[in-house]
Amino acid sequence: MIRPGDPTLALALQPYLGGWPTNPDKGPADECGVFGIYGHPEAARVVYHALIALQHRGQESAGIVAADGANLNTHRGMGLVSDVFEKPETIQRLAGDIAIGHVRYSTTGSSRLGNAQPVVVNTRRGGLALAHNGNLVDAPAIRDRLEEQGAIFTTSIDTEVLAHLIVRSRAKSLEDAIVDAVSQVHGGYALLILAEDRLIGIRDPHGIRPLQLGRLDGSWVLASETCAFDTIGAEFVREVAPGEMVTISEGGKLRSRAAVREAVAPRPCIFEFIYFARPDSQFVGVNVHTVRKAMGRQLAKEAPADADIVIGVPDSSISAATGYAEESGIPYEVGLVKNRYIARTFILPSQAGRESALKLKLNPLRKVIEGRRVVLVDDSIVRGTTSRHLVSLLREAGAREVHLRIASPPYQNACHYGIDTSKSTDLIARGRTVREIADAIGADSLAYLSVEGMVKATGLSPEAGFCLACFTGDYPVPVPEEADKYALEGGCGCD
Amino acid sequence: MIRPGDPTLALALQPYLGGWPTNPDKGPADECGVFGIYGHPEAARVVYHALIALQHRGQESAGIVAADGANLNTHRGMGLVSDVFEKPETIQRLAGDIAIGHVRYSTTGSSRLGNAQPVVVNTRRGGLALAHNGNLVDAPAIRDRLEEQGAIFTTSIDTEVLAHLIVRSRAKSLEDAIVDAVSQVHGGYALLILAEDRLIGIRDPHGIRPLQLGRLDGSWVLASETCAFDTIGAEFVREVAPGEMVTISEGGKLRSRAAVREAVAPRPCIFEFIYFARPDSQFVGVNVHTVRKAMGRQLAKEAPADADIVIGVPDSSISAATGYAEESGIPYEVGLVKNRYIARTFILPSQAGRESALKLKLNPLRKVIEGRRVVLVDDSIVRGTTSRHLVSLLREAGAREVHLRIASPPYQNACHYGIDTSKSTDLIARGRTVREIADAIGADSLAYLSVEGMVKATGLSPEAGFCLACFTGDYPVPVPEEADKYALEGGCGCD
Amino acid sequence: MIRPGDPTLALALQPYLGGWPTNPDKGPADECGVFGIYGHPEAARVVYHALIALQHRGQESAGIVAADGANLNTHRGMGLVSDVFEKPETIQRLAGDIAIGHVRYSTTGSSRLGNAQPVVVNTRRGGLALAHNGNLVDAPAIRDRLEEQGAIFTTSIDTEVLAHLIVRSRAKSLEDAIVDAVSQVHGGYALLILAEDRLIGIRDPHGIRPLQLGRLDGSWVLASETCAFDTIGAEFVREVAPGEMVTISEGGKLRSRAAVREAVAPRPCIFEFIYFARPDSQFVGVNVHTVRKAMGRQLAKEAPADADIVIGVPDSSISAATGYAEESGIPYEVGLVKNRYIARTFILPSQAGRESALKLKLNPLRKVIEGRRVVLVDDSIVRGTTSRHLVSLLREAGAREVHLRIASPPYQNACHYGIDTSKSTDLIARGRTVREIADAIGADSLAYLSVEGMVKATGLSPEAGFCLACFTGDYPVPVPEEADKYALEGGCGCD
C-alpha cells in the first residue's frame, strides 16, 4: 500500500515546506515507535540503535531523553533518527542509565518541532518524560476541560494531556497518579514514562497498540516491536498485556499492575499485521511475515485469478504476494523495482508532466510484465490513488490483464486509535462496491480478503479478538462524533 | 567590557558544545530584546528587521510569532536572527498582521532550544505568545507553588510562570488577567503579549527594563530600544511608563492602564547606559552615546591620568574613551583593532599555548602604543579576567604605563533583574579595594567613576532615580536570599 | 553481495570522515552512472531525474553540467543526488538544452570533492564537460607522459587524462580529436562529452561498460542503464555499439562513427548482470532480472541442496534466490529483513561490542529460519567477511544448516575496467578451494555457479562473448603489471 493522495504534488512541494518529507512510501498512514531501557551504562546509545530499527514507524521526528539521576537530558528534532542524531557527540551527551526514545509520525498534532516527542515536563512530581504511540479519542474534550481549569498547553499532541492528568492526580505515588490519569482517557496507546529513577510502560486496556518487553544483559527494555530487540541483541521476554503497567526501578526490579481500573477484552490492532510492523517482528506472539504470507495464501483461496504471474508491491506486500503465488501455483515474479534512493528527493514538475513521482519510485519490469496476465497483490487500499497509478503503470508496461488482489478487507472506516487515515470520506471503499472500486482503479478484476479469512490467517482463534474497526466499523472504544486529528490544534501553532 | 571568565576556553570548547557560541564580546552579561507590531500587512518581516537591530541584546536564540486571526504562526531557533531565519520563506510563512519577536541571552534557564522565546501556549483564553526581557525574582517560588497546584512546565524560563498566572486568573478580560498575573510577580521586566487579536506591552513598576513605543505608518510598534525604530523607519513616540500596560487592538486603538495595583518610584537600569543599549538608542529620553561620552568626560575630571594617549576597548567603550580624551586633552587613539569575523570562530588550542582567543579578537596597535603612557578606558569590570589580559596585551605592545579608567563605579553586587552576572562572589570588585583590583589586574593605576558622577553624566536629576543596585547594593525589588538563575531548572533539562 | 571488509568499522568511522558514507549495501564495488540529453528545454531537470534512477551506480558524488550556448553551467557535490541537488533552484539555475550528469563511486581517484564529475575544462576547443564510467588501464602511464610534456592535473581521475588527449590532438574537428584521444587509451569505459553545441557518447571497443541510446519526445538521451529511460518516460532505441561514437548536434541530428581505429570483439561485462545493473534494466538486449533468475535456476541445477527453505540476500540476490527456489522446488522465504533507513546512520561502537552494523541492517527472521536447513543465495563473494557474518547471523537465528549458493563463479581476479575490487589478494576465492572458502565462511556447504552456466543463463550464445576476467583471468584489455587505482593520485590530494 502506497498511501497518499497525490504523491507527485507532495513531493514537488516538499522542499518548499521546509519540514521533513513524509516518506512517500508510508504516506499519512504511519504511527509512532517507542523504546525504553532501564539500567544500562550507555542507555542513550542503545535507544539510538533501537530507534533505527523502529524508524519505519515514523520518519517525521525523533527524540531521546536520558535520566542521569539529576537531570532529564533531552535531544529532539525533525527528520530521521540519523538526521536528528547526526553526530555521535549528541548521543554521548545524553548521560544516564535510564532512557526512552520516540520516532513520530503525526497522529495528533501537526508536523512541527514543538510536537516532537518525548514530551518533557517539570512538575511537582519531578521531571517526567513521556513517549507515546497511539491516540486518545477523548483528548480534545479533556484538554478543553483542563484549559477551563487553567492548564496551558505548549504542544498540540495528546501526550501533553496525559502529563497534566498525571500531575493533577492527588495520588501519592507516581504509579497511582498514572493509573488515575490513564483511567480518565480512552483510546489506543502504548506509553513509556521516564521519571528520574524509574521507567514505566503502559498499554491501553484493549491492547490496541503494541508494547513488548525484553532483556538486554541485566537491563530491561520496552519496545513497540520485537525487531528492535533483535537489532540490539536483546532477548524477547513477553508482550506487555493489555491494560498492564510495568514499572522498573530500584536497580532493575520489575513490578506489574493493572493500569486501569476495569478490565476489557483484548483487541490488538490487526493492521499491525497487515502493514505497520516490520515482517521480522512478533505481535501477539506471532511473526508478522508469517501472517502476511498466510494472508496471501488465504487470499489465493478466496479470490483466485486466471493469470500468468503474481507480483507484489514492494516492500510491504511482498510477503503476501509470495503467499498468493505459492498457494495459487502461479509463479511469483519481481515485477516492480523500487528505487531505494527516493526518500529525500524532490520531484521537479515537468512542463509536459511526463515524469510522475510514482514512476521515479517504482519501475515496472516490462520484460516480466509484457503480454502477461498479472495478479498484483497489495496489502490494502486507502484512497485508491496509488492503486490507480499502479494499474496504469502495469498496463503501460504491457500487462494484458491486471487483477488486483488485496490482502485485507475493504478499508471503510477511519481509525481513531493511532492510524492516520484522516476522514472516512476519503476512503475509496467507503460507500462503494468492489466492482465500483475496480472500475475507479481501472483493474480488470479486484478482490479483497474476507474479514474471517484475515483473522484465520493470523492463526489465532477468532475469539482472541482483534480491533477490526477500520474494516467492520465495530469500534472497541467509543469515538466522539467529531473526533478529528487536528482537534488539539486550537488557535496556536507551535513550531 | 569584555566579560567572560576565560574566553579562550569558551571559544575552544564551543564547537563541542553544539549550541551557539556566546558572543565573546558580550559574554554572559547580556539580556534580551523584544519587538512587537500591530496592524502591518507584513508584520513578521518588520519584526525580522527590527530583531537584527536588537541583535546585540541576545545572540543565543531568536523567534517570531505572528497572528493571522486563526493561528499563532511561530518560528524559533538557536543562534543569530540570520541563522534562525536563513531563508526568506521562513518569514514569508509567518502570516499575520500582528507579530512579536525576541532575541535571547539566558537570564533564567539554560541555553536550550526549548527555552527559545516567544513562549507560545494554548489556553482557555486562546493562543497566547509571550516575549520577555528581564527577570522575575520570585518566579522560582511561584513556580513551586504552581507545580504544587498541578501545573506542569515545559521550559525553564520564567515567562512560562507568567503564562500560568495569566491563565489562572479568574478575571474576565485578558487585560485584567494580565494585571492579576503581573501583580503577583516582582522583578524587572518588559513583556510583550500577543493574543489572537491584540498586542499588549507591559513594563515593570520600577521601569527597570526598557520598553519604547513607536509608530510605523499606521502601525504601532513596541521595542526594547529605539534603534529598532530607526532601522525600520518608524517614529519614536514615547517610552512606555514604568508600571504601564498598553493594549493595541480593534484595528489600531491604543489604550493605556496601570499594569500593577500599587505605584512605586521609577528606577530604570543605569547599566543600559553603561553597556547594554546601542549608542544610537534613546533611554529615559536621553541618547546613550551622549551619556557614555559624558561619563567619559566626568571620569576624566574625577580621575585624571598623566598619559600620552587615550584608547577605548571596542566597541562598547569607544564613546566613553572619546569623552575622556576630549575632557583631558590627551589625544584619543585607535589602539586596539577588533577582528570583525571572530564570532563563529573556534580557537584551536596550540600545544605551545601561544595564541590566545583575546589576541585573535583584539590586536594592539604597536605603533600607537609603543613607548606611550596609555589611558585604557573600559565601560566596566565584572570578573576582571579580560581586563588583566588587556593590560598585559598593551604591555606586550610596548606601553610604558597602563592606566585603567572605568566609566562606571565598582560592580559589586549581582543583578537580579535581567543581567546575568551570576554570583556576586565572582565579581572582582566584591570585597576588594581599588588598589587591590589594580594589582590583580596589573594596571599602573586604576580608577572608577563615582556613583554621583555617573548619575550626573546622564543629565537627569539625581531624584529621577535609577536602579543602581549592582553598584550600591540598594535593590529596589527585594531579592530572595537564594535567588539563582538556575533555580527554575529543577530536575528537567529541556532541549 | 554486501561487500566491504568490515562494515562496522566503516560505519563507526563515517561521521569522523566528513565525507559521504559509502552505502554499506554496495561497498567499494560500485562504479559510476552517466546520463546525457540533447535538445530539451529543461535538460538539467531531466538529467536530475535520470540520475536518481542511476543512483545505485554511485553514491559518493553527483554532478550536472548544462550548455546554454554560452556557458557550461555546472553543479557538483559530494553525496547522493538528493543531497547535491537539495534545492530546486540549484537545478533551475542550470540553464541549457544540452546536459550531462554523473553519479560516482571512486574507481580511480580517492573520494574528494575535486574528483566529482563531470569534469569541466576550458580549452582551445571551447568548454568541454566529460562524464565517465569505467577505467583506463593505461591512464597512469599516459598521465606521466603528459606531465612530462608539461600538462598539469587538478584531479586524480582518469577522465582528466582523456580531456588532455582530446585537446592535444591536432585533428580539426572535435570528433576527430576524440577519436585521436580514445585511440590512445585502453580499458573499459562509457564516456559522455558535452561541448557547447553537441553531445557525444562513446563506448570502449569491447563494450565492457554499458551505454544505451533512447528518445524522449524530440530529444536524444544516453544512459548507463535503460532504467533511467523508464523513469523519465523515454523510449529505449538501442545500445550504443562497442567502439561506437554517436554525436548529436545541429538541432538533433544523430551521427554514428567508429570511435577507435581498430575493431575488436565485443566483451560486455557480465558483472552488470550479476550485481551492478538494476533488475529492471536491459543490457545486451536482455533484462537483468530475467538473467539473474535464470542464474538462480541454473545454480539450482548445478548445485542442489537438501534444505527446507531458500532465502536471498536483499536486495541484489532476490532475483537469483527466487530462481533457485522455483527450480529446486524448495520454498522461497523472506528470511532476512533489511532496514531501509540505515544509509546515513553511524553505529556507535558499544563497550560490550554486542551490536554489529550488519545486525542493524539485516535482521534474520527467526520464525522462518529456526530449525530449518537454509539455502542462502548471494550474487557473489568478494572478500568473504560479510558472508561469514551472514552465515553466523543465520545460525544465531536457529538455522540448522546453512548452504551458501553463489549465483556466479569464484571471484578470483581484480577488475581493471571500472569495478573497484582493489587488490586480488583481498579476494577470498584467490588461491583457495571452494572447501577452504566454505570453512573460512563457516557454511555447511558452499557452491558457485559455473562459468558456462552463468553465460548460458544470459540466454546469449557463448560466442557472443563477455568479459569474464574477474572469474577467468582472461583480460580482454592487457593490464599493466602494477595497475592500482591510486596510481593517479601522485603527490597531491585534491579536496
Added chain:
Amino acid sequence: MIRPGDPTLALALQPYLGGWPTNPDKGPADECGVFGIYGHPEAARVVYHALIALQHRGQESAGIVAADGANLNTHRGMGLVSDVFEKPETIQRLAGDIAIGHVRYSTTGSSRLGNAQPVVVNTRRGGLALAHNGNLVDAPAIRDRLEEQGAIFTTSIDTEVLAHLIVRSRAKSLEDAIVDAVSQVHGGYALLILAEDRLIGIRDPHGIRPLQLGRLDGSWVLASETCAFDTIGAEFVREVAPGEMVTISEGGKLRSRAAVREAVAPRPCIFEFIYFARPDSQFVGVNVHTVRKAMGRQLAKEAPADADIVIGVPDSSISAATGYAEESGIPYEVGLVKNRYIARTFILPSQAGRESALKLKLNPLRKVIEGRRVVLVDDSIVRGTTSRHLVSLLREAGAREVHLRIASPPYQNACHYGIDTSKSTDLIARGRTVREIADAIGADSLAYLSVEGMVKATGLSPEAGFCLACFTGDYPVPVPEEADKYALEGGCGCD
C-alpha cells in the same frame, strides 16, 4: 567607503544566489589574503588562525593546503574561514609542517567553488599548491596561447595560468621554473607556492601587492599583512622586496633571489593604506592607522569645513576622521552606529520599500547629528551610490549641512592589479568635476585629498614611489586595452 552599487538589491538577492554573501561593507572592492608557514608541527592550525586575521581581505572562499612529505592535504570551501573550517577535525586532518592558506574575493574568475584557492596541481614537478593575491594583466592572452598549445583549464582564475607556465618551463629546478614563469607575466601579485618540501614566496617586480616575512619560534611565516603575525604571536622580520623570491626549505633555510630578470622601480599600492589593510598592519614599514590619521589631518588642512562635528564612516574611515577632527579642532563624534550582525542577513524587500539595507547596517545618531553642520569623512568614493545614501541618511537625521571629505583623491581609473573596481565607466569621478560629483551625491560641499597630500601623509618621500594608477591613470604595468576581469571565463563556468 561602502562600495557596491546597490547594496539593497545585493542583499535581497543574496539568499537566492546560493553562494556566500559578499560582505556589504567591503563590496566588490576586495582582494585576497595569503599566508604560509614552513616548519611548524601544527602548520595548518597556525594558518587557520592567521586567515582569521586576514579575513577582511576576502570573504568569498577560504582554503588551506598542508604538505606532510607525501601528500598535499587540502580543504577549500565557499564562505568565511569559520564556515569553511567549522569543525576542528577539518584542520586536524590537514597534517604536515609546511602549509599555505588563502582567503579570496574574486578579482579574476567568478564566485564559484571551483575557483577557491589555493590551486592544487599534480605535475611532473610533483604536487604544487599556489595561493595568489593580485591580478595578472596578461593572463587572458597567455591563457589563450597556452590553450592553443593544448593546455586545459579547470578554473577561471589566473593562478592556474602561472601553474602552467611553471610546469612548462624547461628549467631544472623548481625555483628556476618559477622565475621563468613569472618573467612571462605582468601585473601586481603576491604569490605563495607550496611544494612537497618547500615554501616559496614571490612579490611582483613593482611590489604592488604586499607580502611580509616573519618568524614564529623556529618557523618562517609569510603573510599579506603583518596583523596576521601579531595574531599568531609571530615576529615581523621584513617586507619581501618587490621582485624578490624567497624559498624556505631544508629544515628552515631561507634563500632569497630575484624573481624576475629585470628590475623596475617599486610601486606599492597606495590603496592598501587607504582602504584594504587592517589599521594594525604595517605596510612599506609604516603603520596603516597612522597613515590614515595623517591623511585625515592633511585633508583638514587642504579642505577645511565650517562645521560643528566630524564623523567617520565605520569602520574604514574612523582613523581618517579622527585625524581630520584633531587637525581642524572640530569635535569628533560617533555619528553613525554600525550593526555588527548584518553580515549574513538577507533583507526582505518591503512592499513599501521603506527599509533600506544601508539603514539596517548604519544608523545615524540623531541626537548627535540633529541641527548640526556635519563633516562626513569617508576613505574613498567608487561608484557614489553609498555616499548618496549616507548623505541622505544624515539629512533625514537632521543634519543642517553635510560636508563630505574624502581622504583620498578622486578615484577615476579602474585598477588592473588586484582591486575589483570593474569598469572605469562605473566610477563616479570619471569625467565629472568635483562639483558635479557633489551634486550627484547631494552633499553641501565635497572635497578630496590631493595626490601630493596623500603621498605626503604616508611619511615616505615622494620618490619612494607608489602605484597611484587609480587616481592618476599612470599605470606602472601596461594594461591591455580590453582587460576585463571576466576575460578568463571563456565558455565554461566551473562550479
